[in-house]
Amino acid sequence: MFSHGMRPYVIAEIGANHNGDLDLARKMILAAKEIGCDAAKFQSWDEGLFAKVVYEENKFLGDDYRERKDYTLKEIMAEFKVHREAMSELAGFCKEIGIDFCSTPFTPEQVDDLVAFGAPFIKIASMDLVSDYLLRHAAGTGLPVIVSTGFSTLEEIDHAVRTLEEAKASEIVILHCLGLYPPPDEAVNLLNMDMLREAFDYPVGFSDHTLGPEIAIGSFARGAVVLEKHFTLDKTMFGWDHKISADMPEMEAICRGRDRVHAALGRPRRTLTDAEVSRRAEFRRSIVAARDVKKGERLTADDLDYKRPGRGIAPNMDHLIVGRTATRDIAADELLSWQDLSAQ
Incomplete structure (x- = not known):
């Protein structure tokens, strides 16, 4: 599915930007399809993602919630999650309109759900690059595994890749990623994709948390075959990631830039038209x-x-x-x- 030099595959990371509203989720899927994205991606977490101590401390709230007193973390997790039945419905809607469905799983059971829903690959979040049990389970599905590398050292990335290889992953894609929302431009280091490609000889991509379309488009020039970008219909909407997400004009610019840069890259040899x-x-x-x-x-x-x-x-x-x-x-x-x- 993924290979060096292929036309970049753009994932509209809806994540929790549906705010728990399935009608909004469908509108976002339609918008992603309309502007040229290849996939609409969700996140499969539920309240079980956190231990009791996190809920007791009531931390880890998104920017829009830190000053709010009318929501606890547990309440907002319950409101914004997507139940299994709803996830299956969204997967069917994606199939109906002709865009790939995918989601980030956080448990082996959620990995199995994605297989049942017809997801074409399994995306592992940066937080789980060191979760060997989840990497092995994802590899065991026979689907390609895309893994983000935020927070991770090169040694940890190497261990994750070897874990996937030992578990006979059919394909591996490594996404350069920073665990910052948003990162300053000088911290992005797109050249790290070159290093990852040379070190592991797998296709590489970019999980982008920067503001605007420019750096995402720049990643295509560095050979990104997968681009994952947070997506929203309204940056001012109440919710976790809207502020750092690309809106429709920005995501459309990314898809247009993807096509132009891919056409312009050509091959590493001197030719004359x-x-x-x-x-x-x-x-x-x-x-x-x-x-x-x-x-x-x-x-x-x-x-x-x-x-x-x-x-x-x-x-x-x-x-x-x-x-x-x-x-x-x-x-x-x-x-x-x-x-x-x-x-x-």
Whole structure:
């Protein structure tokens, strides 16, 4: 499904931006399809993601909730989760309109649900790159496994890749990712994708938490075959990730940039298009006579000039002309030809 050099696959990360509203989720899926995304992705968490101590401390709230007193963490987790039956319905809706469905699982049971729902791959969140039991279970499905690398050292990434390999993962894609929302531009380090590709020889991509479309588009130029980007219909909407998500115009710009950059990348070898060759003579220079030259005169460097078009002797051949004699009268500004010159 994924390979080096393929047309980049863009995942609209809806995550929890549906705010627990299935009608909104459907609208977001439709919008993602309309603007050219390849997949609409959700997250399969529920209240079981956190231990009791986290709920007792009532921390880990999104920016929109930190100052609110009318929601506890447990309440908002319950409101924004997507039940299994609803997830199955969303998967069916994706199939109906022709966009891939996927979700990030946080338990082996949720991995199995995604297989049942027809997800084409399993996406492992950065937090679970060190969860070997979940990596092994994902690999055991036979589906490609995409793993994000936020928070992780190179040694941890290496361990995760070896764990997936030992579990016979059918395909592995490694996403460069920062566990910051949003990261400053100078921290993004897109060149890290080159390192990951060279170190592990697997397709690489980018799980993007930056603001705007520019850095996402830049990742395609670094060879990202998968781009995951948070998606919203309204950045001002109440909820976890709306503020750092791409809206429709931004995601459309990303998809348009994906197509243009992919078309422009080409192959790592020097080639000339037929159109470029056909215009070469028009744009290059030829050697012309800098003055009127009489038959029998010996040419010096001062007798030469260089002007368009490039249908005559190329400028880098001037050293082969100096010292030859003219075989006919040559007018100033006339293109020279080898027939106009004596043999050396």
